[in-house]
Amino acid sequence: MTLGAIDQLILGTNPFSGVDHFSSERASERLLAVTTESAARVFDAAVEAGASGFNFERSSSRLLFREIEKRHWSSKLGLYPMLPGDTGGLLRAYRSEGVQAASKVFLEGLKWEAKTKAVIQGGLSWLTSNPLRALRLYIDVELGRLTQEAPKGAPVRAVLLHELVTDLSVALGARELIKEYHEHIRDRHRLRPGYVTRNLPSFVNFCTESGVDLTDAAIMTPFNPLGFQMAPSRADCEHILGSLGKSRIIAISVLAAGQLSPQEASRYIIERKQVRSVCLGASTIAHARESFAEFRRAFSDAIDAPVTRS
């Protein structure tokens, strides 16, 4: 199986979705102000400044997909979809009305494909009795939907498991769930499995103990000089990098939710030689231009830097 390269510069959609790790007030303001058109303009700026990847949740990105197609970027963009494709909807149902409501949302999502309707007729009872089969079906349906809804011609570079699922599975020791996910993405769909986690050492140790081979897997995880959102510590996360071999690290929270300048962030990332991809969020055109241009420059300089021999 040949997997495409991971893009160096990936645009994330947190600012468009009201996610802000620094301030909920800022998140609220952005959510109230964002429109498809304003998000597309930020997208323009990011692509012009070097972004070639797009990380997203399917359910909140449909309108943006149309903008991408209108602008003929499909062939330039690598896609990094998150699973679940509608984490927000599942969480809202779960928090307000519990497991049954979330299960209904999950099952409704599966019905998108006619052939699964017969399979899931047992509803909640079927789901709770066959969670691993439900997971495989869910992946199939979500990737099927993505094929229909995502910009035509844009390749999927990695499928990323949401941090809530990844980190909760690690905490609970849900080995079979992670193994099932990993193998189904890799073997059935011939795609690169990926994970989002804010507990990198715990996640890596869990995979080692569970027999999940992270070779070529994409791991999206915070890296910044402040240790922001890096659990249990910056030092532990930096230390574990050495054991990751051929895993593909995609750094997030590199600006520590705006506490760092792009220059400070890029300096740190360049020193971490195993990190050669970053996923950045941007809420304004200026922010997109500055951040992506800086990292493009930094990665380019790192490649061009002369090799010194002692």
Added chain:
Amino acid sequence: MENGDKRRSLALLPDGLKTQRLDCLQVCHWASPRRKRHVTGTVQKSVVRVEVIGIGPMGVGHLGFIQGLGHEVIAVCDREKGLGRFAKRVVPRLPFYDSATEMLVSRPPEAIFICTPAPTHRAIVAEVSSIFSSIPIFLEKPLGISASDASEIVRMGTINNRITMVGFQRRFRFPYRFVKDLLESGVLGELLFYRSHMLSSGVSGASTGWKFEGAGGGVLLEDSCHLIDLLIWYFGEPESVQSQFRSIHTQAEDYVHATFRYTGGLLGEVSACWSMQNYPVGELMIEIQGENGFVNVTDDRVIYSLARSSDVRFPSGRHRFDTARYMSEPRFLLGGHSEQVFQDDFFLNCVKDRVQARPNFLDGARVNSLIDRIRPR
């Protein structure tokens, strides 16, 4: 101090209870905000064996936090049998029970987390107490659905000096602890008045279920009990309460406005609503005006201004501290909920060290009592 250097200090409270405090504030007066992010919590060597009753949204979160912190959840219990089937296949090593009694008797734990809906708390505490009269209990907020309900839970729950805790996790979030220390220092001078609110757009249409009905529901009990707890923590209980409330989308109260008067003259104002149209991300805010200055706090930051100060921890002038800069990561992060992890870490350390935790059942009962005064049930 670096992240790896974890400290704990013990503060003897006036009432003689020995309680652990989190040292998250020392950074404020000496740290460069970007370079030194002080750590909270403790290094622990021993593992607490825990059981969780209720594996809905809060229960699953606690499961993750407890395991992520290195402790052991030895069994879980929920009335919903479907969850048991699910758990057996996804987490086969974790025993599942649909009866709390059966679970507790067959696998005695060292501590219990009760994460069920508030209307069930009294019955479950009674069930647990009938088997273990002194096992430490963590109970998700609110303690009960009324003052009398809470009072009964306190009676059952505090026999034999049991270690108890209620899930008012905002006490473990940096800016609110900062304000507590600021108030205790007295630098604000005489407190004149405060205003506060907890607002969100969480309930935007007709809603049914126990959270939205009559006695056991409403914005105060379900949502703004966090704010009420903070206000009691800061100011104690008011001498008099006046309030207005209304239903908008539910059968319970969706909007509340109350004013408080305290012994000594302090006045306070509270607004709570979960049906706002312009708060897609909720907001909790408290602003306190004193003779010598003011402080304004939200989840994200604390801003204070003092005309003069001789306390090196709180210099005069205007200052701002953002949570993201000063609140360090816990040993395990799940969904970015640092304060909940610190909360569980704190409780489990209290269990190991056999010291009382705060906020405990008595603190929870005070919240129920004040809520009943605002919105009689």
